[in-house]
Amino acid sequence: MVDIIVLVKQMHDLEQIKPDPSTGEPMLEKSPFKMETISENAVEAAVQLKEKYGGKVTALLFGNSDAGQIMKKAYAMGCDDGYVITEYTGNNHFYTSQVLAEKIKTIKHDLILLGNQSADSVTGMLAGRLSAILGEPVLGNAVSIEIEGEDAKIKRVLEKNNYYVKTHLPAIISVTQEINEPRLPPVMRIMQAGRKPINSEKTTVQEIKNFTVVSNKAPISERKKLIFEDVDKGIEEVVKVIKEEMR
Amino acid sequence: MKFLTFSEDNQLLAQMITFLRSRGEVDAATSSDRDMPIEYGAGVVYALRGNAQYDSISAALKNLFESSGYDAVVIASTVLGREVAGHLSVGIGSDVAPELSSLEFKDGKAITKRWGYGGKTVIEETWNARVFTLLPGITDAEKNGSESTLKDIQLGDSRVEIISEEPKNLGGGNLESAKIIVSVGRGLGKKEGIEVAQKLADAVGGEIAGSRPVCLDYQWLSEDRQVGLSGKKVKPKVYIALGISGQIQHIAGMRGSKIVIAINKDKSAPIFEESDYGIVGDLYQVAPKLTEKLAA
CATH class of the missing domain: 3.40.50.620 (HUPs)
Incomplete structure (x- = not known):
């Protein structure tokens, strides 16, 4: 048996974010929120561990008013229980780690699973911060996870070598997007998930923000965008360009 | 400071x-x-x-x-x-x-x-x-x-214990200093396609690279050849993208390239928005022709 808390992040659908043509700033209001992609891998990993070892999976999401839909997806994928901490105001790993830690302390668990670096802000800060705040060890960047008695063991992927590493439970494990292919839940599960209540609550942690955004704009693309549908003509042009640069 | x-x-x-x-x-x-x-x-x-x-x-x-x-x-x-x-x-x-x-x-x-x-x-x-x-x-x-x-x-004690180490088979090469990079994406379709890209890279004296799925999911190329937000950030004189759709995470790794050339079957692929020159066509037809003309 292994009881797992899986951390789920919400993010804007990155594919749908377009810059405002006049300011270059992202038009976020036109891009709906969805479950952050590596959070999906973390949920899948948690549910697979439950299926293998038994236990309970609790999803934890710091979100805003759209978070209910994202939590329902976590339910449909197989999470047993879920908490939404409301009033998320955006990426701030310092504050988010404090908010999540406060709630985690109240939930019995053997493992905390999360994505290694979220697809939108990519900071990779949460595992280390939660480890220090909660006093639980991290096994980071896992592409496989096994539980052996009181220990968790992972295959850890680093830039130059891979390692098999282990630690005692309770522990925090961050996963990479290669660990699995998140399941598409069947319609029945989605309907059942829709009826399942969502626990929402506010945090008592005071927001601290240590940064000020000066500007946030799409870089200006100065590409020529000469696109050839006539392949032979395209090849001729491209060969000229490459030869020029090879000189 | x-x-x-x-x-x-x-x-x-x-x-x-x-x-x-x-x-x-x-x-x-x-x-x-x-x-x-x-x-x-x-x-x-x-x-x-x-x-x-x-x-x-x-x-x-x-x-x-x-x-x-x-x-x-x-x-x-x-x-x-x-x-x-x-x-x-x-x-x-x-x-x-x-x-x-x-x-x-x-x-x-x-x-x-x-x-x-x-x-x-x-x-x-x-x-x-x-x-x-x-x-x-x-x-x-x-x-x-x-x-x-x-x-x-x-160092003091760690709570993480190493059980074993597994060296990776890394391709070497130096993408960061390469003058020309031939980069392949999911559109390659099969591992054998790497050879087509490698021939083009050889013809121009360039390095071969790939998108995250190619290097990490399919492992058609070694992990150290991945270009993107989570991989290498490159700035060659010419970046040739073969069958790369142009997801934003990939673009973030090659935006510093001087000239970007994209070859893709799909006319609406986002990579064309980030290209100087684009050819809408099958890379298996276009790349060998390029190789032939550039090697000459």
């Missing part, structure tokens, strides 16, 4: 010492003993000995930070580096300004740049933070004629 900089990769550490030495005094810490970076301008290079995991390294850096009066700890953004930075930031009660491509200091504040929304935007910020993670390749490493003092530090 007095900096302490850390990486487990001494090539990255040499880059960071080079970057920081024009911004203040620098000492460095490393958990690797290969190619110690003692000629780049660090006053002291600390060699961290023992089980170098995120927690033992974080504890050692915290000790140095508190005993030696550093203003900031600057860490290379690697898997281990990010874990160390997050853990250390709690220990010294600071925030972390992460994943930076630019870092300057003015009036006690850090002025930074990093990617936003998976690479869609560039965020300029000011931070009140003492810990920073810098993207690999922040600058080229340059020796400056000085020699650092080497000091050993024995």
